[in-house]
Amino acid sequence: MTGTVDFAREAPGDEGSALIDVMPDVAARSPFQLFWRRLRTDRVALAAAALIVLLVLMAICAPLIVKLVGARPPNQQSDKYFSLGKVGVPSPTGPSSKNLFGVDPLGRDLFSRVVYGARVSLEIALAATALSVAIGLVVGLFAGYFRGWVDTVLSRLVDVLLAFPILLLGIGIASACSLGHGCLGGLIKPGLGVVILVISFVNWTYIARIVRGQVLSLREREFVEAARSLGASHMRIMFREILPNLVAPLIVYATLIIPQNILFEAALSFLGVGVQPPDPSWGKMIADATDVFDTAWWYMVFPGAALLLTVLAFNLLGDGLQDAINPRASRS
C-alpha cells in the first residue's frame, strides 16, 4: 500500500493538466483515476485496446473459433484443396466457403493458421516482453539506486549490448540454439523458448536505461530519504518504495515493446530461425508466401494483414497510454 500512496502524494507531477481535466469538482483522485479519465477521452487508444482484447480472445479461443467457423485444424494438410489446373501441377486454392482464407502450399487451412498464429505471436511477444521488463527493471534499479561502480558496470554492459546489431545477434543466437539438441548443453531447447530468450535478451536494455533514469531522480525524493532515515534496507527502498512509482511508465513502455517484439518474432521466423514447424507464425507464413506470391496471393495477404493490425493496435494503445500518463510530454 505504501507504493500507491507514495505515488499519489509524492508524484503529483501532472497536477496542471489534471486540474484542467478534473474541472470544478476538486475531490481527491488517485493517479489511476486521473489516468483513466484522460485515457477515456482518447477514442483511438480505446479502439486499439478493444482490438487487442479481441485478439487476445481470438488467441485464447482459437480452437473454438476454428470449430465454429467449420475450418480444419491448423496443421491438418490435405491435397483435397489443390487445383491441378491445365498442366497437372497441384497448386493451392484461394478463399472459398470451405477455406475462408484459402489454403497454403501444403493444403492447410489458412484461416485457422492465421487464428492460431495470433497465439504464437502473442505468446511470444507477451512472454518476451515480461522477461525483458523483469531483467531491465532489476538492472535499472540497481544501476540507478547504487550509482558508482555498480552503475558504471551495468550501464557499460547495456551500452555494449546496444552497440550490437540486434537482428544479427538474434539470428546468431537463434540459429546456434535451434540446431540439434539445443545450446548451452541442452539447457535451451529449440522452439518457442529460444525465440523468447533471444527477443528478451536484446530488448531488456531499453527498459534498463529508462528505469535507471527514473530511479536516479526518484532516489533523491523525500519519501526515499524518509524511508532511509527510518532504517529501511536497500532492498526495501528499491522494491517497496521506488518500484511502485515505476509501474506506470513500465506499463507504457511494455505496451510499446510488445509490437516491436511481435515484429521481431516475425522477422526471426521470416529468416528461418524463429518458430519451428508446424507451429503457425505470421512471419513464417509471409516468408513462405514469397515463393508463391503470384499464384497464391492470399498466403501473404491474410497473415500480413493480421500482423499489421496487431502491431498497429499495440502501437496506438501505447501512444494513448503514454499521453494519459504524461500529457505534457506529448504536447510539447
Add this chain to the structure above:
Amino acid sequence: MRQGDIPRRPGRTTERIRMRTFLVWMSIALAAAAALLVAGCGGTAGKKGGTLTVLSQGDVDSLDPGYQYYQYDYEALSQPAQRTLYGWKPNLRKPSPDFAASMPKLSNGGKTITIKLKSGVRFSPPVNRVATAADVKYAMERDFLPQVANSYAPVYYGDIVGVKAFTDGKAKGISGIQAPNPTTLVIKTTKPVGVLTTANALTLPGTAPVPKEYAQKFDKGKTSTYGQHVVFTGPYMIPNDRSGKITGWTPSKRLELVRNPNWDRKTDYRPAYLERIAFLAGNDLSLATRRILSGNGQISGDFAAPPVADFKLALEHYPSQVSFTPGDSYRSITMNTTVKPFDNVNVRKAVAAVIDRNALVATRGGSRIGPVATHYIPPFLPGFQEAGGSKSPYDYMSQPNGNLALAKRYMRKAGYASGRYNGPSLLMVGDDSAPAKNTGEAVQSQLQQLGFKLNYQQVPHEVANSKFCGVPKQKVAICPNWAWGKDFYDSQSMIDPTFNGKNIVPSNNSNLSELNDPKLNAAMDRAERIPDPAGRAKAWGAIDKAVTGLAVQVPWIWDNDVNLRSKNVKAVTNLFNGTWDVAFTSIK
C-alpha cells in the same frame, strides 16, 4: 550417388544428386532396349557458334578430373571439356568409346583388359602435346593419391594389380596399369571385375588423361592444386594464362568455357556447336527459371526441378521449353533403426502405412515430377520388375494415399494399445528450402496422426546431410529429404551403399537407417559377385523386396529431372546424367 552428398566446399545448396561410389555391372540387354526406347535428339545437326549461359544455384565441386563426381561436374566439365576413356552419348544407356578407340578387349579370363586409344587427342595449351596411354596411367594412379581425394577409386579400381603396393608407398606406380605403347592401355586385375570389363567404371572423370610431366608439381603437398592449372582434352577449356593457371573461373560465381584450340573434331562424337559457355552460380531458382524461360540463350544448370509455382508457370506458358528425364533415383523418408521406437519393425510399417505419398509428390509438383515409388530400384534400372515393378506385395506400401486404420493396426501390433505413439519426441532433420521443406512439413503433419511428436529441425541442405543425417552419432530418428540415385545402370548401386551393414560409417554415412541385417548383408555380398546381368537383376530385385519388407525407409517418388531452356536454344539432355549436355546443345 545421392542427393546432397557432403559439401566439398562450404556454402553450396543444391538438390542435384551427386555421383557416388559403387561397383556396377552392365545390363547389355537393358541398355540396348533402352536405346531403342528413348527418343534421342543428339543426331540432329545444330548451328555452329553462339554463346550459351547456364544458370545455377551452386558451383562445380572441383576443376580436377581426379576429384569430380558430382552430377553438375559432369555437366559443366567432364562432358564438354575432358575425354575420359569411355563416355555417355546423350541417348544411350551404355558407355561409348571416347578417348578409347573401341570397347575393351578381354583376355586371361577377363583379368587382362586391353584398350586401344585414339591418336590425335591433344591437351589444351600450354601442354599442347598428344595425349597417350601413359597419361591415362598417371591419371588413374593419381586417383589414389590422398591429396587428390578421389572418393571412388578404391571401390572401382581397388582390384587392379599393384594398387596396394602403390598406396602403401612401396611402388612408384601401379604395376597393373601398363602403357606398352602410346595408343595401348593394359589393365590387369587380380580377379575379373565386371565394372571394368564392361567399361562402366572407365567412364568416370578420373580416367581423363593427365600429363604427368606438367601435373606432377601440382600433385605435391597436402592438397593437389592441379585443379587450378588443369589442362583439357575435350572440345572446350576454361581460359588460362601462359603458365596454365586457370583464369576463367571465379568460385561460386562464374565458370567459363571456350573452344579448346587443340581439339580435333574428327576424333570425337561430340558436335560441340557452341563457341562459349558461361556457367553462372548463385542464382535464385525462381528468378533463374523465369529468366531462362522468357530470355534468350540460357539453360538450367544444377537445379533438379524448379519450385512448384514456377514449374506450373513453365508448363502453362512455355511447355515446349521444359524437358523431363528419368532421374533413375528415389526419394525417401528414412527411419533410424538404432533409435527407439524404430527398432520395432511394426512401428516402421505403421509409419509407411500412414504416409500419404501422393501428398508428398504434390509438394514437389505432382505426378509430372515422377511416379509414386513402392520400393527402391527405379524404372529403367535392371531389377525393377523383379522387385515388384510399380506394385507392392506389402499392404503398407500399397496405398499411395496412406491408410490411417492400417497404420494404427501396426501400432497396436507394436504394443501401442491406443494405436498411437506415446513415447518421447523424436529428432527429425530436413532441408530448410522449398520444395524439400514442404515435403518435410507434410511428413511431420502426417506422422502427427499417429501421435508422433517431432523435434523437427530445418537446416540448410548440405548441413542436413553432413552434420546430421549422415552422422550416426547424432541419432537422428527421421530424415524426410533423403534421395539416392544410380551410379550406372546396375541396381547394386541403388541398394548396397544404402542398406549394407558394412557401409555404415561415422560420417558421410549413406546407410541412414543403419540397417545391419546379417542375412541381408550376406545376400548382398553374394549378389556383388554375380557376373551375368540377368542374374544380377534377379538378385538385386529380390534384395530390394526384402529391404522393403523391413520398412526401414518409405520411398515415395521415382523422380524425373526437369530441365529448362530458352526458346532459341536447341538443347539436348544426356540420359546418363539427367541434365542438359552442353557439348550437344546449340543456339537456333
